[in-house]
Amino acid sequence: MRKIKYKKGRKLQPYNLEYTGIHKTKDSEMQLFVYDDLNLAEYEDFKVSNLDNFIEKQKTNWVNIHGLNNVEWLKSIGNYFKIDNFMLADILNTTRRTKLEESHEFLFFNIKSLLPAEHSDNISVEQISFLIKDGVLISFQEKRSDFFTHIRERIRTHSGLVREKKADYLLYILLDAIMENFYITLENEEDKVEDLINLTKKSVDPIILENIEKHRDNFNFLKRSIIPLRDSLYDIKSVKDDNIFNAMELDTFSFFSRLHQKSLELLEQIESDMGSLESASNFFFSAQTHKMNEIMKTLTIVSAIFIPLTFIVGVYGMNFENLPELKYQYGYHTVMGFMFLIVIGMIIYFKKRRWF
Structure with a gap:
C-alpha cells in the first residue's frame, strides 16, 4: 500500500529555483x-x-x-x-x-x-x-x-x-x-x-x-x-x-x-x-473473535463427547484375562449401544444448555 503523505522536500536555496513536483513533462x-x-x-x-x-x-x-x-x-x-x-x-x-x-x-x-x-x-x-x-x-x-x-x-x-x-x-x-x-x-x-x-x-x-x-x-x-x-x-x-x-x-x-x-x-x-x-x-x-470462539466451542464439544468413549475403549483395551464382559455373547453390542446412548445423551444435554 502506498502511504499518502507530504514528502520531505530537499532544502533548496531561494536562488536555486527547482520544480519538485511530478508533472515534469507538462508544457508551460x-x-x-x-x-x-x-x-x-x-x-x-x-x-x-x-x-x-x-x-x-x-x-x-x-x-x-x-x-x-x-x-x-x-x-x-x-x-x-x-x-x-x-x-x-x-x-x-x-x-x-x-x-x-x-x-x-x-x-x-x-x-x-x-x-x-x-x-x-x-x-x-x-x-x-x-x-x-x-x-x-x-x-x-x-x-x-x-x-x-x-x-x-x-x-x-x-x-x-x-x-x-x-x-x-x-x-x-x-x-x-x-x-x-x-x-x-x-x-x-x-x-x-x-x-x-x-x-x-x-x-x-x-x-x-x-x-x-x-x-x-x-x-x-x-x-x-x-x-x-x-x-x-x-x-x-x-x-x-x-x-x-x-x-x-x-x-x-x-x-x-x-x-x-x-x-x-x-x-x-x-x-x-x-x-x-x-x-x-x-x-x-x-x-473474528466470535468466529474463533465458535470454532473452539465446536472443537471442545467434540472433544467432550469423545472423552467418555475414549475411557470405555481404554477399559476394554486393557490386557486383563478376567474382564466380565469378554466372554459375554452380546458384550460387543451392549458396549457399542451404551456408547451410542452416551453420545446421544450428551448431545441432548448440550442442546438444552444451548452450548451449540
Missing part, C-alpha cells in the same frame, strides 16, 4: 482574462514581454499559468510582476504545506487540491498557488486541469457576481472550487468506507482490515491538508482587522468566512468518518 502555458462589468478580453499563447499590451490596471486581470517545469520562463514572469525568489521557491516546491502571506503590496495563497485517483484508493494531489498584486490575480497550476472551467464560463457568460467584483472575489471563487474537490474526495472515501462496513458484516477476510487501514491513512491525509487551510482562512480575518492588505474589499471578507466555515465542516465530517472506520475495525475484530 499562460492564459489571461481581462474584464469588468461591461467588457471581456481573453488571451492565450503570448509572451511575457507582451503583458504590458494586454493588462489593464483599471480592470480585473487574471493570469492563469499551467505547468511549472519551465523554471526560466517562470523567472521571467517573476521578474515582470516583481515576485521575489522566496515566493517563487514556495510556488515550485510542491512539498510545502498550505500557507498564507500578506502585506500592503500582495496576498499570497498556497493550497493543495485533492481528488480521488482513477482506478485506485489513493488520492491525487496538485499544488496551486495564488498571488494578488497590483490588482492582478496570478494562479500557478502544476498542469492543465478542469478545476476552474466553470469559473471561466461564468466570466465569459457574465454569470453571477464575478464580472462585477475585483480580483479578491475571483480568488474566493477559485478557492471555493478547490474546496469542492475536498468534498468530492471525502464523498468518494465515504462511499468506499460504507462498502467496507457492509463487508465486515459478511466476511472476516484479512484484506478488509488492510483496506480499513488504507482509508484511515487517506482520512488522516485529508485532515492534514485541511487543517493548514483552515488556519490560513482564519488568518484572513486578521487582514481585515489589521487593515494590512488594502486591495481586498471589506464585503469580500464575508465570503472567505464561508470558506473557513466549510473547512470546519470538512474536518468535523472527517472526524465522524474516522469514527465509523474505528467502529468497522472494532466490529471486524469482534467478528
